Each structure stands twice: as structure tokens, then as C-alpha cells.
Amino acid sequence: MSKEWNLTDVSTMPAIALRGLTVFPNVMIHFEVARDISIKALEEAMNTGGPVFLVGQQDIGVEQPEQKDLFTVGTVSNVRQILRMPGDNVRVLVEGQSRGRLVQLTRTEPYLEAEVQAIPAEEPGSRATAKQEALMRSTYELFQQYTELAPKVSPDLLIHVLASQDPGYIADYIAQNIAMRNRDKQEILEELRPVRRLEKLYRLLEREVEILSLDAEIQNKARDQISGHQRDYYLREQMKAIQQELGEGEDSDEFEEYRKKIAGAQLPDQVREKLTKELNRLTKQPFGSSEATVLRSYLDVCLELPWGKTTKEKVSVSAVKKALDQDHFGLEKVKERILEFVAVKQLAPDLKGQVLCLVGPPGVGKTSIAMSMARAMNRKLARISLGGVSDEAEIRGHRKTYVGAMPGRIINAINQAGSCNPLILLDEIDKLGSDHRGDPASALLEVLDGEQNATFRDNFLEVPFDLSEVLFVTTANTTDTIPRPLLDRMEVIELSSYTDEEKLQIAKKHLLPKELKRHGLTRQQLKVSDGAIREIIASYTRESGVRILERKLAAICRKAAMQVVSNDVKSIRITEKQLQKFLGVPRYYPERQALEERVGVVNGLAWTSVGGELLEVEVNVVPGSGKVELTGNLGDVMKESAHAALSYIRSQSDRLGVPSDFYKEKDLHVHFPEGAVPKDGPSAGIAITTAMVSALTGTPVRRGIAMTGEVTLRGRVLPIGGLKEKTMAAFRNGIKTVIIPADNGKDLEEIDQTVRKALHFILVERADQVLDQALVRNVIPAVESGGGSKPARKEQETVLVPTVQDQSAARLRL
The missing domain is CATH 2.30.130.40 (LON domain-like)
Structure with a gap:
């Protein structure tokens, strides 16, 4: 400048x-x-x-x-x-x-x-130099190109420029009449030397011509493309007209077919209006356009849905009961609740909004119960596995304008079932995920809400679909990971672990016939005794359900089939003595925990999402300075339980017979075996306390006893959860006596009758009661005299049988 x-x-x-x-x-x-x-x-x-x-x-x-x-x-x-x-x-x-x-x-x-x-303006020279003349000629040529490219430029502008020989005036005139940025024009205005001003204008004009050339090139390409499309469109329209004259039109037949489907379907007025509008848009689209593809896909999905189609439901308590008894053994409370649901449905057919949630360990028959319900009630079944689903669009679908858009799993299940009143099984609802793509659990709130799902809107459909006739059944291993708002919309039915007797009957009536049929064997070719099945249950499986049992029976069938084919054997009979030949060495020894009385080792009971487990607590005392070491991959709650137990023992050392200065001269090491498995929870307090006292006093713990409960600093025993699964684990591992908090006495009604008869329950309110029942210091003379386990058993039967009435004093309900 x-x-x-x-x-x-x-x-x-x-x-x-x-x-x-x-x-x-x-x-x-x-x-x-x-x-x-x-x-x-x-x-x-x-x-x-x-x-x-x-x-x-x-x-x-x-x-x-x-x-x-x-x-x-x-x-x-x-x-x-x-x-x-x-x-x-x-x-x-x-x-x-x-x-x-x-x-x-x-x-x-x-x-x-x-x-x-x-x-003042600079006076032009009398004669232009060669450089100035070349610059002016280049400017003329460039401005001529600009006038050819720029829209709405008068030809008089070029004539006016050509008529002048003043470089300053040419620069001013061109700058005034062409489209440039305001700052570029200001730069031309502030340049006082005419030749320099023309040079700046020439550079700016070069850039404008280049921009206009690119713009013209782009417009020409777009115009050619549009012309090609228009040409194709006209040709296709002519072809369509000719085909219509000849009666060979395809698109008209397609549109007419859509119209017939829309007219024939039992659509709500709002849906019919929406589909008619989309069809009218489709008829106006050129052949092969992306919009036409989206509209065809949308109409196909909407018209494939079973609008207004239902199956005739068999609401009969007897029919459902018969189907459940045919497919499942035991599960009496579950069957009773399902039959109540069917009875209410029989009296009030318009009742909506009931969602059943079957909660239990793997392999106890949650999915098969839902399948039996669908078969007995004559409803179509559609199963949706929700394990690992973390995208909200999996439930609600994608917008139809997205590439590869599709409806959500709910609408796909309706389409798969082919009716508006199917039974939709939402499997593994406790394993839903959540990430940046949304929360599918929140999307399920509308699906499972009887007040909202009558107008459920899938993002792909964009029209409401009535889900009020659908019977939703969900399954889960635990309710802890299900969001509370979602859990409130469901009625939870718990399926507990099977007893050994129930497993035996299930294997005889259901699993073994199924595996024989799968492996091409007959009942005459392979016979498995009841004793062999009991041995498989006791020594080869440790589970709440029957899946591993089914696999073991399948392994027996495979080896039997090999013998039938290879050795031409006509019949094979398997007893418990022959199991090792077919299944190998037993993996479990359930009675091992009850064979001896050990010092510092207590059997605790733990709850997991796949059933109950027996959990040993080991305590070792060594000379030291009062350190306490906790190992076994423990959570914070269990570590706090160990410290609370230690504080209680220190405060009651005189009564418990523990040296008062043990915390100064002894180191305690508390260990929970199987350190690779994480452990946590508020129910190991009395087990840790008993193990510590046993180790500090050298007193053995009674054989065949297990316990569960939390302890406070004052020695109170607090109630726990998961009693049904824990007692089943004790029963499965050969435990005879179980110590539980007194406040859990009311939960004994929910325990299976077989387990209740096999186990001896001791209800306690204080930690000293636990120690009196668990330690054998009161019967040491009988053990030393060679009386074996009979004196201990006698004392259990005469002294250690407290009832709820016997322990009514000073209870704390937490």
C-alpha cells in the first residue's frame, strides 16, 4: 500500500x-x-x-x-x-x-x-513504455475472459476499457465494475501509482478468472449430469408410456400392488395415511434414485408387519399346567405363579401390562418355561437375546434415511412371530450394556410399560405400533444389574437351584431320552441306572441347573454309540461302578468337607449369580508383632468384616479363652482359597470370627458344619441374603448343620422341603452363640475317649436345636 x-x-x-x-x-x-x-x-x-x-x-x-x-x-x-x-x-x-x-x-x-x-491524480506520461503496454494488453485479454465467464456483465464494459490508454483509470474502472472482496478494492484505491495499481488489479483479476473458470467447470459437469438424468428420465417415461399401451408396465403394477396391500391390511387410520403419503412420494421419484430405494424398503417393512393379525389364545389353566408338567419337573412355586397369571387372564382377558421376570442361575429352565408357556397358550414365540446389547437403536431401530437402516429388535420379533399377540422372550436382560450410542435399558422402559407400549414408536417405522397384546417374559441370572426403573415394571419370579433328587428325575424323564434321540440310540441299546445318575450328579457336576449334567449324559451316549458301531454291541448298561470308564476320574468329592475336625478352618457359604458355593475360611497364627494379613482376592466389605471380627475377639478375649496380649505377640493370616476368584459381601463375619478363635485357642471346628452371617463389633449377628442358594450349596457339599442369623428364620419357609429335611439349622443372634455351637471344646473328652462322632452328634441333637421361640430375646431386626 x-x-x-x-x-x-x-x-x-x-x-x-x-x-x-x-x-x-x-x-x-x-x-x-x-x-x-x-x-x-x-x-x-x-x-x-x-x-x-x-x-x-x-x-x-x-x-x-x-x-x-x-x-x-x-x-x-x-x-x-x-x-x-x-x-x-x-x-x-x-x-x-x-x-x-x-x-x-x-x-x-x-x-x-x-x-x-x-x-491529486498522477498525470499519465506522454508515451507508454513497452512494459506498460504489455501490462495493459494482458489486462485487456484477462478482462475479456472475465466478461465471458462472469454472469450479467455488460459487453459495454469491455468497450469502455479498450477505449482508454490510462493505466490508472483502467484499474479504477475495472475494480469498480467487477465482483471482488471489499478489502481488495480498498487496496486498489489506496495505490496512487497508476502502473502499480494496474499490476495489483491484474493479480486480483487473475484469481477471479481462475475462480470463475472452476465455477463454470463445476456447473458444466452438474449440467451435463442433470441433462443425462433428464434424458434417461424422458426415455424411461416414454418407455413407460409404451409399456402401458402394450399392457407391460412394471412400475405401475408395483405401485398398484402397494395400493392393494395398503387397502387390504388392517391398518390404523394414522398408519394408512402415512403409508399412502409415502407411496405417492414413491410414484414421483425417478427410476433408480436413492430416495426411491429408501421408500420401497420402508413400505416393504411396514406392510410385512402383522397389523391386526392375532392367534386365538388358549387361556386354559389346565392346558398350561399340562404343558408345564410335561416339559419340567419340580419348580412348583414357579408353575403356581404362572398358572395364577393364566387364571387372571382367563377371567379378565383385557388385562394388560403384566411382565414376568424369571430370575435364577443358569440351566434351571428359565427359557424353556417361557417356551412351554407360548406353546400351551397358543401364542407365537419370538426370542430376543439382550446379552451385550449396548446400542439404543437395537431396541428402537434406526431412522430410515440412514444407510442400512432397519427396525429395532422388538419390531423384528413381531415380524418374525407373524402376529400382534406373541410371547416375546427377552433373554439375559441383566446383561444389557450402555455406551455413547445410548442406553437400551431406558428404551425398554417404554416397551415394558403397559401404559405406554400401546403407542410404541420405532424410529424406522415413524408410526405407532400397539404392543399391548404382547406377553413379555424376561430372564435374568440376578436382579442386581437391572436398573431399578426397569425392574419396577416387571414381576420377579425366582427359580432356585435343583436338589439332587430333582436332578435325578429331570435326567430320567427329560435329559436322557432327549440325548438318546439326538445320538440315534434306543432305550434297549443304552440303559443308565439311577445309581449312575446320582453318582454323576454328586461326583462329576457342581451346578445349580442341569446343563453340565446334560453334557455328561451326552458324553456317555457318544461313547456308547462308538461301542455299538465299532464292537457291534447290542446293549450297554451303565452303573456307578462303570462311570470312570465313560467319564474318567470324578472331579468332586462332596463329602470331603465333613470328614474331619480342623483347627482354624471354617466352612462359609457364598452366593453367586450362578448359585450358591461353599467357601472355606482359613486362619493361621504365627509368632509376630500383631500384624493381620488378608489374602484371597477380597473386597473391601470382607476386609472390614475381618477387622470387625478381630476387634470383637480382642474385646472378649477373657470370655473366649484367648490370651489378652495375642494382638501383640501373634500374627494372624486370614486366607480364602481360590485366590483367582474375587470375593466380597457382608456375610462372612461369623465364619471369620470362628476361624480366628479356633486358631488362637487351638480348638477344632465341628465336622459337617457351615455358617453364614455378618458380625458387629459388639458381637451381634446380622441377617444376610441369598439363603436359599447358600443352603442348597451346603446340601450339595454334604454339610449336615448350618448356622444362620436368627433374623433369617422367616426365610426358611422359602427353602426347598428336601433341603430343609436334610439340614439342621441353628439360629443365632450373638457371636458367642456361634462359637458355642461351632467349636468342639465342650465335647473334647468324648472325642478323646474314642467315641468318634456320636457324642458330638448327640450333643447337637440335645443342645444345639434352638428354635425361633427359644431365641426370642433381644433380637435386632435390620
């Missing part, structure tokens, strides 16, 4: 701040004025007959410009005409006279007034 100005006298004149506009000398231009300060400046110039200073505004957003907001160089112009326009706007015609430099603003109200130094 040049600063070499030849200055003349300073004069004061009205000024107008131009926004997005630059006015050059020797050029006549008209523009509109809207601001009051600009209109008053024009009126002042017209009244005095003097010039007006037109200067560019740097920031067009400023409404009340000051000197810092204006460029330094502007144009001294004469006002030729003022025309009032509607809306208080003024249209003005001005003629630029010369460049001027803004010295200062003398006033800003009621209009801008400025002191301006006029900058």
Missing part, C-alpha cells in the same frame, strides 16, 4: 461511511443509503452544493462509526441525484472526483463531517 501522497489543501465536507462498497474516482455509481447520519450528510452536501467524502468502513457491523472504524483513503465525490425510496431509504447517484485522505472527523452528530486532504 503506497503512502507517497502529494497533498493539497485540507477542506471540510460531509462524510458517508460505506459498508461493503468502494467508490473510485472518475466513475459514476448509485447505491442506497439507510442510516440517518448518512442521509443527513447527503442532504447537507445537496444544500451547500459541495462534495461529499465517501470512505469505506472497516467493520460493517458498527452502526455509529468513529475515525478508528474507517479506512484512511476514500473518494471525494459529487452528489448527482437523490431519490426517496419506500421504507425511509434513499437512493443516491454519485460521481467520484478524486482520492482523498481522512485527516480527522470533526463531528459525528447529526452526521459525519471530516477534514479531507485531496490527493
